[in-house]
Amino acid sequence: MLPFLIQIEDGLPVSDQIIQAVRKAMLTGQLAQGDEFPSVRTLSQELRISPTTAHKVVATLKDAGYLASRPGIGMVVTAPKLPERDDRLDHLQPLCSELLKEAQDLHLNFDDIVTALRQAADDNGFLEPAARSSSLGKKSKS
């Protein structure tokens, strides 16, 4: 079994989807610093993906500072430095476009979208980064 949630969807490159899933698992705390990360073989077997793809996923995560090799253990999760704010914002762009499109189809204006977002934040218990890191008992880095 893999230590992070992933549901591979049709149409998008598998490697991108896995990288996204891993990054998300790190943000939500499913994967924490020092956790063992599955080997290339386990990744390829569990997800039924080609060794090349599995290698690529691990190499990409390593380059980005999410994984490090530890002799005798294999791969471990390392504290990823949060990407630049701009990069994190870029991450939201596709979701924003979709939201805007949907709002347009429903003849809702920008204020309506903000209202809906506030509502959703309340419903889902959205925590601001500062509140979130203290609730997880971690020091916020900045």
Place this chain on the structure above:
Amino acid sequence: MKPIIEVRQLRKRFKKTLAVDGLDLIVPEGAVMAFLGPNGAGKTTTIKCLLNIHEPDAGAVNVLGIDSRRLGPAEFRQIAYVSENQELPLWMTVRQFLDYCRPMYPNWDAAFATKLMKQFDLPPEGKLKSLSRGMKMKAALLSSLAYRPKLVVLDEPFSGLDPLVRDEFIRGMLELTENEGWTVFVSYHDIEEVERMADRVAILHRGKLQLNESAEDLQSRFRAVEIVLNGEDPQSHAFPESWLNVETAGRLLRFTDSRYAESALNAAMAKHLPTAKHFQAKPMTLREIFVALARTYRLNGLMAQS
């Protein structure tokens, strides 16, 4: 990357049938290549030429850097071959069968064989003839993986296997993932089972190669496009050749764009459908791409005949 299989202008004829007609094919080391095509496309003949079971009529075939006609025991120790019609010594038990194979392969990994036997749920004392088709295929795969081959060649391995066995089969094979430069060449008439595993796709049609491309490139250049028409008559247009399987339904024009780029699509729309405004381009799965291509080849084949 150096090629592990290299085929140049391969031709093979059986009496009146030209099974393989000038095939060029390169499989890079480390690839998992899906070798696809309808039944009768020439897949099995190609594979038999690769493995020195058939002698090519013309052309050059190199496997592991050696002319296929000169492949010998030293190379076959590095090649696994499992085919749909695998012949097995049916009177043997699974254990006897493995004991029989073992001395032929100096690199036989007994611990690995035991692990696979468990994973495949094979009964060591069961006679091969009493096993189901799926079990027999798993036994055949096990006997080929146990020596950690460099090249795994599978000819229609999934035909007639139930989904669970197919999955076990793939999982078992991926045990070899960490072997350096390990390469898989798997033929199938459909992409279904190998869709996620394949990082390269080759399509054979009427003995000729139609395509040999990485899965990633295919997925980046193919899109399922829908355009909402604004009263034009799409029949009166000559659309770009890269638009495959153009269809209309009501106001909707639907096709597969095989050279997708947003700017190019916008330009083509402005040229061919000036009043249409709205389009949607969705990424496609390898399976959808395969189906779109298969339809195109069939149509082209029909047009060439008439």
